[in-house]
Amino acid sequence: MTSDLPPLPPIAVRRLDPDLPLPTRAHPGDAGVDLCSAIDLELPAGRRQLVGTGIAIALPHGTVGLIHPRSGLAARAGLSIVNTPGTIDAGYRGEIKVCLINLDPEQSITISRGDRIAQLIVQRVELPEFVEVDELDETSRGEGGYGSSGGHAILG
Numbered sequence: 842m843t844s845d846l847p848p849l850p851p852i853a854v855r856r857l858d859p860d861l862p863l864p865t866r867a868h869p870g871d872a873g874v875d876l877c878s879a880i881d882l883e884l885p886a887g888r889r890q891l892v893g894t895g896i897a898i899a900l901p902h903g904t905v906g907l908i909h910p911r912s913g914l915a916a917r918a919g920l921s922i923v924n925t926p927g928t929i930d931a932g933y934r935g936e937i938k939v940c941l942i943n944l945d946p947e948q949s950i951t952i953s954r955g956d957r958i959a960q961l962i963v964q965r966v967e968l969p970e971f972v973e974v975d976e977l978d979e980t981s982r983g984e985g986g987y988g989s990s991g992g993h994a995i996l997g
């Protein structure tokens with residue numbers, strides 16, 4: 842996809858924990874910058890915990906930060922994020938926190954301070970107004986939702 846929009850300016854980052862690294866891309870062109878855990882923690886099977894990343898950012902108006910899990914940790918250990926993708930509003934200036942969850946049914950996950958636990962993706966976002974109407978326009982889908990088009994797996 843090409844875009845005539847100019848690239849976003851660099852995003853200001855405050856390190857609330859000066860010993861943790863700045864968010865970085867593992868490779869040039871990667872969509873996400875990795876975020877680190879500010880604490881050591883052990884997450885038992887099935888448990889969740891809100892974990893600080895030690896950074897705060899100033900996203901430009903008209904963008905959003907999305908907090909996604911890291912695929913490797915998800916596949917290897919079952920580590921995910923409860924509210925994935927987490928939404929970082931452009932006006933938010935507090936510490937970015939990640940609501941980690943251990944989806945493995947048996948094994949705990951041990952995380953050390955400085956481990957990369959999630960990734961932040963910055964996207965442009967539309968900010969439309971909403972207007973109340975009496976009727977919506979007709980479409981072929983209409984009110985059909987939640988599997989109305991078929992093709993879903995059989996339960997049990």
Ligand SMILES: O=c1ccn([C@H]2C[C@H](O)[C@@H](COP(=O)(O)OP(=O)(O)OP(=O)(O)O)O2)c(=O)[nH]1
Pocket residue numbers: 908924926927928929930931933936937938939940
């Ligand atoms: O993974 C996340 C998700 C959110 N936030 C912060 C930034 C975001 O701008 C704020 C609010 O998030 P959200 O709108 O998803 O939560 P809410 O429950 O609707 O809270 P609020 O009433 O503050 O909007 O919390 C994080 O640090 N990490």
Ligand SMILES: [Mg+2]
Pocket residue numbers: none
């Ligand atoms: Mg909200």
